[in-house]
Every structure is written in C-alpha cells, then in structure tokens.
Amino acid sequence: xxxxxxxxxxxxxxxxxxxxxxxxxVFPILLIxxxxxxxxxxxxxxxxxxxxxxxxxxxxxxxxxxxxxxxxVVGFESRDDLVATVERGEVEAGLxxxxxxxxxxxxxxxxxxxxxxxSAEDAQGIRGNVQSALTQQxxxxxxxxxxxxxxxxxxxxxxxxxxxxGENIPDVTVTVSSVGEQIGYFQLxxxxxxxxxxxxxxxxxxxxxxSAALIQTRRLGVARRMVATPTPVRTILIxxxxxxxxxxxxxxxxxxxGTLVLxxxxxxxxxxxSAILIxxxxxxxxxxxxxxxxxxxxxxxxxxGVLFGLGLAALGGCMIPLIIFEYFAPxxxxxxxxxxxxxxxxxxDALVIEKGTVVDTLPFLGILLGYAAVFYLLAIWRLRKVLxx
Amino acid sequence: xxxxxxxxxCRDLKKSYGDNAAVKGVGFHIAxxxxxxxxxxxxxxxxxxxxxxxxxxERDSGEVFVNGLPLTTTSIDAKREIGLVPQDLAxxxxxxARENLIFFGKLYEMSGxxxxxxxxxxxxxxxxxxxxxxxxEEYSGGMKRRLNIGLGLLHQPxxxxxxxxxxxxxxxxxxxxxxxxxxxxGEGMAxxxxxxxxxxxxxxxxxxxxxxxxxxxxxxxxxxxVQLVGQHDRIRLQATGPCAAGVEALASLxxxxxxxxxxxxxxxxxxxxxxWLAEILGKVSGAGVGISSxxxxxxxxxxxxxxxxxxxxxx
Ligand SMILES: Nc1ncnc2c1ncn2[C@@H]1O[C@H](COP(=O)(O)OP(=O)(O)OP(=O)(O)O)[C@@H](O)[C@H]1O
Ligand SMILES: [Mg+2]
Numbered sequence: 161x162x163x164x165x166x167x168x169x170x171x172x173x174x175x176x177x178x179x180x181x182x183x184x185x186v187f188p189i190l191l192i193x194x195x196x197x198x199x200x201x202x203x204x205x206x207x208x209x210x211x212x213x214x215x216x217x218x219x220x221x222x223x224x225x226x227x228x229x230x231x232x233v234v235g236f237e238s239r240d241d242l243v244a245t246v247e248r249g250e251v252e253a254g255l256x257x258x259x260x261x262x263x264x265x266x267x268x269x270x271x272x273x274x275x276x277x278x279s280a281e282d283a284q285g286i287r288g289n290v291q292s293a294l295t296q297q298x299x300x301x302x303x304x305x306x307x308x309x310x311x312x313x314x315x316x317x318x319x320x321x322x323x324x325x326g327e328n329i330p331d332v333t334v335t336v337s338s339v340g341e342q343i344g345y346f347q348l349x350x351x352x353x354x355x356x357x358x359x360x361x362x363x364x365x366x367x368x369x370x371s372a373a374l375i376q377t378r379r380l381g382v383a384r385r386m387v388a389t390p391t392p393v394r395t396i397l398i399x400x401x402x403x404x405x406x407x408x409x410x411x412x413x414x415x416x417x418g419t420l421v422l423x424x425x426x427x428x429x430x431x432x433x434s435a436i437l438i439x440x441x442x443x444x445x446x447x448x449x450x451x452x453x454x455x456x457x458x459x460x461x462x463x464x465g466v467l468f469g470l471g472l473a474a475l476g477g478c479m480i481p482l483i484i485f486e487y488f489a490p491x492x493x494x495x496x497x498x499x500x501x502x503x504x505x506x507x508x509d510a511l512v513i514e515k516g517t518v519v520d521t522l523p524f525l526g527i528l529l530g531y532a533a534v535f536y537l538l539a540i541w542r543l544r545k546v547l548x549x
Numbered sequence: 550x551x552x553x554x555x556x557x558x559c560r561d562l563k564k565s566y567g568d569n570a571a572v573k574g575v576g577f578h579i580a581x582x583x584x585x586x587x588x589x590x591x592x593x594x595x596x597x598x599x600x601x602x603x604x605x606x607e608r609d610s611g612e613v614f615v616n617g618l619p620l621t622t623t624s625i626d627a628k629r630e631i632g633l634v635p636q637d638l639a640x641x642x643x644x645x646a647r648e649n650l651i652f653f654g655k656l657y658e659m660s661g662x663x664x665x666x667x668x669x670x671x672x673x674x675x676x677x678x679x680x681x682x683x684x685x686e687e688y689s690g691g692m693k694r695r696l697n698i699g700l701g702l703l704h705q706p707x708x709x710x711x712x713x714x715x716x717x718x719x720x721x722x723x724x725x726x727x728x729x730x731x732x733x734x735g736e737g738m739a740x741x742x743x744x745x746x747x748x749x750x751x752x753x754x755x756x757x758x759x760x761x762x763x764x765x766x767x768x769x770x771x772x773x774x775v776q777l778v779g780q781h782d783r784i785r786l787q788a789t790g791p792c793a794a795g796v797e798a799l800a801s802l803x804x805x806x807x808x809x810x811x812x813x814x815x816x817x818x819x820x821x822x823x824x825w826l827a828e829i830l831g832k833v834s835g836a837g838v839g840i841s842s843x844x845x846x847x848x849x850x851x852x853x854x855x856x857x858x859x860x861x862x863x864x
Contacts (some may be wrong), residue, residue, distance in 0.1 A: 177643070380640070381640075384632070
C-alpha cells in the first residue's frame with residue numbers, strides 16, 4: 161500500500177511540471193509524425209527504382225515510369241539499399257532493372273525485371289503502372305525491331321521513328337516477377353515498423369531519464385527520511401519505480417493509440433500488444449531505478465540516460481531493423497539481443513508479422529520480465545546500501 | 550538513576566568513515582518525558598550518532614533499543630516509535646506543506662480523518678496554517694525548518710530526535726520551536742536534542758551529554774556537569790551600607806567560597822546558589838547592608854566544555 165502512496169506522490173510531482181507532460185506525451189507523437197511525413201508526405205505510393213545498367217532503354221523505362229500518374233518514382237544507388245527500404249516500408253515497391261536490359265531487348269530476348277513488393281494492396285496500383293510503362297516501351301521496341309528488320313536504318317534510328325508512332329504498334333511481352341515473398345513476409349503498413357521501434361525507444365528513454373527523479377529524491381533527503389519511517393527500502397524503491405512505470409505505460413498507450421488513429425498502424429492482437437507494453441514499461445522503470453541508485457548526480461544520470469536510451473535502442477534494432485542485422489551482420493544480430501529492445505521488437509514481430517496472439521509473445525515477455533526482475537533486485541540492493549551508509 | 554521507563558537505550562555505538570572514527574563508543578539512555586541533549590561542536594559526531602539511533606546508518610558496532618525493541622536499519626516496529634527531525638531539510642520543494650505532511654503521515658501509517666486532523670494540528674504548532682497550501686520552495690528558510698520539524702511530530706512518536714533544529718532560524722521562530730519541544734516533553738515524549746548552542750541545551754535538557762571527537766566526555770544534569778568540574782555559582786549583590794561587614798558575616802557559611810566588596814556591592818562564589826541564596830541574603834542584610842538587586846550567575850556548559858576539552862564550544 162505504501163508503495164502506491166510513494167508512486168502517487170511521484171506522479172503528482174511529475175505532472176506538476178507541465179513540460180514533463182509535453183516531452184513524454186506530445187513530443188514522441190510529433191516525432192513519429194515528422195519521421196512518417198519525411199517518407200510519406202504525399203499519399204501517392206512510391207516506387208523505388210534501381211537501374212543495374214546505364215543503357216538508353218533502361219533510362220527510357222524510368223522516364224516512362226515517371227510519367228505514370230498516381231505514383232512517385234525514387235531512384236536508388238544499390239539493389240540492397242532498395243530492398244532494405246522496401247522492407248522497412250519506406251517505399252511501397254522496388255523495381256530492379258537488370259544490367260542486361262538494353263542488350264537483351266536489342267537481341268530480341270525477353271528480359272526479366274524484378275518488382276519487390278511488401279503488401280499486395282499497396283503494390284497493386286504500382287504494379288499496374290509498371291506494366292503499362294513496360295507495355296508502352298515494348299510497343300516502341302517492336303516498332304524499332306520492325307524498322308531495323310526492314311533495313312530502313314539501325315535499331316537506334318528505328319527507335320526514334322517508332323517512338324514517334326509508338327502507340328499503335330503491338331506489345332512485346334516482358335516478364336515481371338514479384339520478389340516480395342523472397343525477402344520475407346512483410347505485410348506491414350508504412351508506419352508500422354518504425355512506430356514499434358519508436359514506441360520501445362521512447363518508453364525506455366523516458367524511463368531512463370526518470371532515474372534523475374530518484375536521484376533528486378535522494379538528494380532532497382526525502383529518500384532517507386522515508387527510510388526513517390517504518391517503510392522498508394524495497395517498498396520505497398518499488399513505489400518510486402511504480403510511479404515511473406505508470407508514466408512509461410501511459411506514454412506507450414498514448415503512442416499506440418495515437419499512431420493507430422493517425423496512421424492506422426497495425427499493432428497486432430490488442431491483448432498481446434498491451435502485454436508487451438506492460439512488460440516493457442516494467443523493464444524501463446527497473447533500469448531507471450538501477451541507474452537512479454547507482455549514480456548520485458542527476459545531471460550525469462540524465463545525460464547517461466539519453467545516451468543509454470538512444471544507444472541501446474540503436475543496438476537493439478530500433479533504428480535499423482533487426483532483419484537487416486540478420487541479413488548483413490549476424491554477429492550484430494546476436495549482440496542486439498543483449499538489449500531488451502530486441503526482445504520487445506521480436507515480441508511485436510510475433511504479433512504483427514506472424515499474426516500471433518499473446519501466447520506467441522510469451523517467450524519474449526518471459527525474457528523481458530527477467531530483465532525487469534534483475535534490474536529491480538539490483539536497484540533495491542544498491543539503494544539500501546547508499547541510503548544507509 | 551531514573552525510575553521512569555527507558556524509551557531509548559543505546560550502547561557502545563561506533564562508526565568510522567574510512568580512517569575517520571566519527572563515533573567511538575557512544576551510549577546513553579532517555580526516559581519517558583525526558584529531554585536529553587547532545588552538546589558538541591561541528592564534527593563531534595552528533596549527526597552520526599542520531600543517524601544510528603534512527604536506523605538510518607549501518608553502525609559498525611553497538612546496540613539500540615527503542616521501547617525495548619531492537620533497532621537496525623531494517624527494523625520496522627522500532628522505527629514506528631521514532632520521529633526524526635534531520636539536520637538537513639528533507640522536504641519536497643514542489644509540494645505544499647500540507648502535501649508533505651500528508652505524504653509522510655501515510656508512511657507513518659496514518660490515514661483518513663485522523664491524518665487530516667493531525668496535519669491541521671501540526672500546521673498550527675509550526676505556525677504554517679496560513680501557508681499550508683503554498684509550495685515549500687516559496688517558503689523562507691525558517692518556514693522550511695519549521696515544516697521539517699513538523700514532519701517529525703506528525704505521528705506523535707514516543708521518541709523525538711531533533712538534530713540542530715534551530716540552525717538558521719530567527720529568534721522568534723527559534724523560541725517557538727523550543728517551546729514546542731518543552732511542551733512535547735511535558736506530554737511525556739522522550740526527546741534527543743543535539744545542538745552546539747549551550748543556551749538551548751541548558752534551557753531544554755534534563756540531562757546533557759557533552760560530545761567531542763566521537764566520544765561522550767561527560768554526562769549528567771547541568772548541575773552535575775558543573776559540579777563535576779568544580780565550578781561555582783557567582784552571586785552579585787547591588788548593596789548600600791557596610792558591605793565589608795556583610796562580607797564578614799558570610800564567613801560563617803561554608804558554601805560561600807570567596808566573597809569580597811566590588812564596585813558598590815558584594816560578589817561571591819557559592820557552591821550551590823539555589824540552596825544557599827536565602828541564607829546569604831539573610832546574613833548580609835543582618836549585617837545592616839541594604840540590597841537593591843541580586844544577580845546569580847551559574848557556571849555554564851560552555852565553561853564545562855572548555856574545561857573538558859581545552860577548547861571553546863564554537864571556534
Ligand atoms: N557521509 C560521511 N562520509 C564521510 N565522513 C563523514 C560522513 N558524515 C560525517 N562524516 C565525518 O564524521 C565526523 C562526524 O560528523 P557528524 O556529521 O556526525 O558531526 P556533527 O556533530 O553532526 O557536526 P555538525 O555540528 O557540524 O552537524 C566528521 O568528521 C565528519 O567529517
Ligand atoms: Mg550534525
């Protein structure tokens with residue numbers, strides 16, 4: 161019961177400072193909004209294009225794509241880049257034009273261009289646009305081939321002629337292969353992946369900066385005064401932690417509901433998502449209590465809190481998706497799992513990508529609860545020591 | 550020595566910080582309704598002692614019993630009996646006095662209308678009723694100190710520990726604080742009061758322990774302490790008439806150690822002025838001396854401290 165009293169006073173002091181409310185509740189949503197807008201400012205779907213070669217036909221296809229309405233074309237410098245960006249949901253689909261595109265077409269072979277997509281719905285319009293650009297180009301090609309075959313000039317000369325009269329000439333079939341399935345079962349909306357990462361990042365960051373609050377309580381002498389009352393140190397620490405837990409949880413719920421309403425982000429099974437929130441808030445508050453017991457300077461703890469908050473998030477896959485680690489740096493993928501963030505993200509993957517329920521998150525939640533328990537126990541041990549010596 | 554129930558009993562308390570032996574075997578007891586003073590200069594070990602007595606500081610050795618209950622840093626029952634007024638302020642600056650009081654009241658397991666009523670009473674005692682709704686960061690230093698004291702009184706503890714509560718308080722508030730301590734002690738509370746103000750110790754404390762360099766050098770009532778070092782009361786009489794005859798008349802009293810005529814009166818050193826004053830006045834006026842005023846100066850704890858340690862209480 162006293163833990164609730166202590167948590168209550170902690171919360172009361174927190175909300176009394178209005179700027180706290182801004183940083184914890186409003187700011188993360190704003191940031192997610194800005195990050196989302198940076199990639200998704202317009203509602204037109206985006207097609208990333210990578211040209212492996214630098215041929216005229218390949219370039220021509222890009223120009224044709226750019227002329228298509230209801231779609232934006234974004235150029236990419238490497239295939240990996242493009243694929244990763246599609247995976248992250250920052251563009252809806254990626255078109256890879258092979259290096260032998262020009263040569264193949266000139267030789268009259270059919271050429272395969274790959275279209276990497278995430279979700280069928282998102283890519284529907286894009287796929288249609290790509291088809292129609294290809295159709296237009298193949299018509300032109302057919303004409304060029306015809307001109308060349310008739311001996312009226314070179315292929316290139318023919319191309320010019322054909323381009324002028326392109327529309328009326330029959331199609332050449334070009335195979336389009338969707339590689340979406342080859343790179344994973346990505347069914348996420350545009351904001352989904354980043355929203356989950358940001359949720360964990362912010363919840364942890366906010367919790368850690370709260371370690372300064374515990375240090376302040378110690379420095380004000382009120383923590384010792386509490387020890388002089390008939391209140392065990394563990395109750396004091398759990399109370400302080402509980403206050404911070406509630407704040408982290410509140411922030412999590414706010415981000416979840418906010419992104420759901422604003423961007424229609426898919427958080428998966430609501431019970432599972434709530435369970436992740438609760439457990440992750442426990443981890444965050446535990447880490448904050450540990451830091452608040454270890455350090456005795458609140459400025460220092462505040463700074464380190466930001467450093468750890470961002471550092472662990474980056475390491476844990478909140479900035480670059482874990483799947484990229486897994487593909488390109490397996491060691492890093494393993495290291496990432498030192499952080500609670502990685503387990504939190506895995507738990508979300510189980511819900512959102514694999515369409516699981518809370519049961520599927522249990523292994524990850526178990527690990528996260530382990531983190532929370534260790535943090536709290538160490539913090540209690542340490543706080544007892546610093547308050548009574 | 551004291552037939553009343555012992556509320557605090559501590560023995561052989563020791564605490565070192567690294568090589569610095571801050572407290573080297575301190576022990577004392579305080580009975581119900583008794584005020585015990587720890588008088589000593591900066592760094593004497595007063596706060597360290599009080600911290601061990603409240604279970605705030607892990608001690609190196611020694612024992613503490615409160616109401617017969619053993620006390621350590623993890624004791625709960627014994628801590629229920631103690632009210633602490635720490636030397637350094639320990640209040641939330643961003644909460645009001647009332648909020649501070651209610652919060653700590655709850656930690657002392659009070660609740661509901663009892664708590665509310667008691668908070669109002671305490672606000673009255675510390676004179677903060679009018680400002681109870683203001684954040685304490687807006688208070689003057691003295692007001693904060695008063696709240697700091699109020700927080701220790703809240704749950705009407707059997708044992709109240711005050712660690713230099715009047716430092717930095719104006720004379721009026723200081724007097725109010727001393728008065729409330731006297732009143733609480735009158736109501737049966739046992740009080741441990743640390744100070745380096747000799748006057749406070751003399752005014753409040755039934756018994757005083759003189760502490761220096763982590764040791765209690767001497768302990769007892771003010772009178773016992775004074776006698777311990779063989780000091781005498783000084784009596785000055787403003788007098789007219791045959792002063793020399795008056796002095797001669799005093800020679801028959803063994804308690805009068807030294808007497809002489811000094812600027813228009815008689816001055817003497819006496820073993821126990823309280824006990825002998827009436828007789829002294831009788832002898833002197835019997836010798837035909839007219840007495841216009843009497844001034845008794847008892848030797849003070851300051852001089853006792855000087856005698857015991859060779860240093861002044863405040864340097
Ligand atoms: N936390 C600490 N760490 C190291 N040394 C300490 C600590 N607290 C007190 N000391 C040392 O212990 C000795 C006794 O200090 P203490 O605070 O008990 O004195 P005090 O009698 O309360 O003095 P004051 O009148 O100045 O409050 C001093 O030498 C002090 O430097
Ligand atoms: Mg002190």
